[in-house]
Amino acid sequence: MSARRVRDPDVLRISSGDPDLEAPSYVKEAAIKAIQEGGKYTHYAPADVTNAFQKAVCDYYSKYDVIYEPSQVNPTAGSGVGLYLVMAGLLKPGDECLVFDPTFGSHFRIPPELGAKVVSVPLNKGDFHLDPEEFSKRVTPNSKMLVLCNPNNPAGTVFTKDELKAISEICVKNDIIVLADEIYNEFLFDGHKHYAIAAIDGMKERTVLVMSFSKTFAMTGWRLGYYVLPKELESKWKAIPARVQPATYIIHAGTAALNGPWNYVEKACAEYDKRRKFFVNRMNEIKGVTCHMYEGAFYAYPNIKELKIPTAKFVQDFAAKEKVQISDGGSFGPVVAQGHLRIPLVKPVEVLETVTEKMERFIKSL
Ligand SMILES: Cc1ncc(COP(=O)(O)O)c(C=O)c1O
Structure with missing residues (x-):
């Protein structure tokens, strides 16, 4: 990650693709x-x-x-x-x-x-x-x-x-x-x-x-x-x-x-789908953010180019101000990746809701 991590223990970390679910x-x-x-x-x-x-x-x-x-x-x-x-x-x-x-x-x-x-x-x-x-x-x-x-x-x-x-x-x-x-x-x-x-x-x-x-x-x-x-x-x-x-x-x-049994994985997939629909739709309601409804895996990848702020700076300031650590999506490639954030949806919807509220407030403050 190109953005410096904030070392505050109160920071909600939603940056690494580490599922919150328990192993079967x-x-x-x-x-x-x-x-x-x-x-x-x-x-x-x-x-x-x-x-x-x-x-x-x-x-x-x-x-x-x-x-x-x-x-x-x-x-x-x-x-x-x-x-x-x-x-x-x-x-x-x-x-x-x-x-x-x-x-x-x-x-x-x-x-x-x-x-x-x-x-x-x-x-x-x-x-x-x-x-x-x-x-x-x-x-x-x-x-x-x-x-x-x-x-x-x-x-x-x-x-x-x-x-x-x-x-x-x-x-x-x-x-x-x-x-x-x-x-x-x-x-x-x-x-x-x-x-x-x-x-x-x-x-x-x-x-x-x-x-x-x-x-x-x-x-x-x-x-x-x-x-x-x-x-x-x-x-x-x-x-x-x-x-x-x-x-x-x-x-x-x-x-x-x-x-197996594989119903554990089916349930996990249904949970990730619920989070995906909630989070991506909510991202698209925020002015200056567009987010495609991704097809697989469990990462939201919103585009914030319209905000005209470097993604590394966005990630760092968001963590400092709202105490939520996400990933700089721009660090995943030299051209197409630029202008994106990456948020692994590895927390329940209630937590994701807080993340979206904080992000909306942070973006309004820019
Ligand atoms: C695409 C991809 N490959 C490989 C890995 C490495 O995962 P692990 O070493 O936990 O198996 C990751 C981890 O996020 C990943 O996203």
Whole structure:
């Protein structure tokens, strides 16, 4: 975040995508039982615990018409480390990594650390969908990877099948690997559907999937995620000599999470939808603010360009004056992201109501 954080303990923090919901009780029970049983659950992960997790992931992704082999699934301590590993495994100095503008910060912060160059592909202003021409005209002989955040954080875009087909065509033609960050795939609204890009012809062999339990099951503090590496990319992979596996009992709990019941996630999605409708509509009532009704994930991404105040300053002054810390949406990309705020709707409607009241009052005072 480019705006300086205000360190006041009374400040209401609604800036990080950390759900307020509790992890499912059946997942907690699986973890507790495993710890109490001890033995294999408290040592380095034995094959049967890892295999059960890998199989649960394969069963889960088969609902998107992608059939993975269990050995391709690698558990990681959160998907943040998964993003790093995949980029470090596949990017070399001088490679170009295409990312959307806007997108999650790690997508464009990691490649330069590896000597790779970031190339931003602007999403359309307003609806944050993709004009494939904007992607294809930025492809060069050095293009190595596209980071596809679907659904998108922060704009909530759920890419359509046609968009994914157009992206795939360009990737196949130019031999580009896709890092598919699909961690918000369960939070979709207004009938939008999640399509896994790996299910499109010619894509499974060039797509590395990165996933997380953080959002789907409100398990941010458990640190559990995974990446799925196609066999075809194994020879290009430069493994990192470090143990990045989650705790064994956490892997076991992840298997329980994926095996369901899934009504926990359905309820969470309905709650996020309620918050979305309330908050986005309320934002649009505030003079100088426009906010699109996002399609997926759980971030409101209001546009405040009309107010003619730098977003970093807005965020800082709002926190100082109204004691609400939100994120500077402009820090999610160089062009399209500019002029936006990002507010994760990870608080109940009553709290969000207070946020909107405070924001309205703050904007009137400008
Ligand atoms: C798009 C995206 N990918 C990855 C992550 C990392 O999440 P975690 O490390 O908790 O799995 C986040 C976190 O907000 C995110 O928004």
